Amino acid sequence: MFFLPGTHKEHGLTYSPLKALVSPRPVGWISSQSANKITNLSPYSFFNAIAELPPMVMFISAPDIREENKGGQKDSLANILETGEFGVNIVGMAQAEQMVRTSRNVTSGTDEFDLAGLTKKSGEKISVPLVAGAPAHLECKYYDHITLPNNGHGQHSVMVMGTIVGIHIDDAVIKNGRIDVSLYQPVARLGYKDYAAIYDVFEMTP
Structure with a gap:
């Protein structure tokens, strides 16, 4: 099968397969x-x-889909451009359900930490709270952003770049001086509503 972007439905594909392929x-x-x-x-x-x-x-921030701010900046993007800081919280299987809860489209100003029943952890180099209990955290300072091309509806996604200024790692996931991902099974996004977790790890040498 071959098709041009945006014509997937003409080829029997209900949704764009890009996220499933990548x-x-x-x-x-x-x-x-x-x-x-x-x-x-x-x-x-x-x-x-x-x-x-x-x-x-x-990370890429797509246009907001909430009716109250349709096509505008999502709260994450607006906050980062305003304060110049953000945290990256690594998601293991133990955090998967709570992570999905924070993906809900809720009213601006809602604290998703409270929504998902999460505890906040203070950063060392940034004032932004982190997710307590996550296997690792990256404290970041805003570096730059790039506005991506028009999505065909007069809206634009934005690529946000940050410099890591601090790293937290749970000692329980370190084994023999290395991160052992099998100890927290990082969660990854697939296409559609699908996710995956890493359980099987193998090493290869050139």
Whole structure:
């Protein structure tokens, strides 16, 4: 099968297969806070590390779909542009259900930590709270953002880049001086409503 982007339905595909094809993708569970100390916590599936030196990450914020702010900036993006800080909370299987709860479309100003029954943990280098109990956290300072091309509806997604200024790791997931992902089974996003967790790890050498 071959088709042009946007024509998938003409080829028997109910939904665009892009997210299913480009998978698994790590979940960026982004915590942010407004200048008025209103906290936000949301998962982003277009997320990844983009450099090791200096250590940097990025995530994509799509246009808001809530009727109250349709097409505008999501709370995470607005908060980060306002304060210049955000946290990345690594999602293991133990946090999967709570992570999904924070993906709900709720009224602006809702504290998703409270919504999902999560406890806040203070950062060392940023004022943004982190998710207590997560296997790891990345404290980030805003670096830059790029507005992506029009999505065909007069709206734009935004790529947010941040520099990592602090790293937290639960000692329980460190084995022989290395991170052992089998000890927390990182959750990844697939296509549609599907997720995956890493249980089976193998090593290969060139």
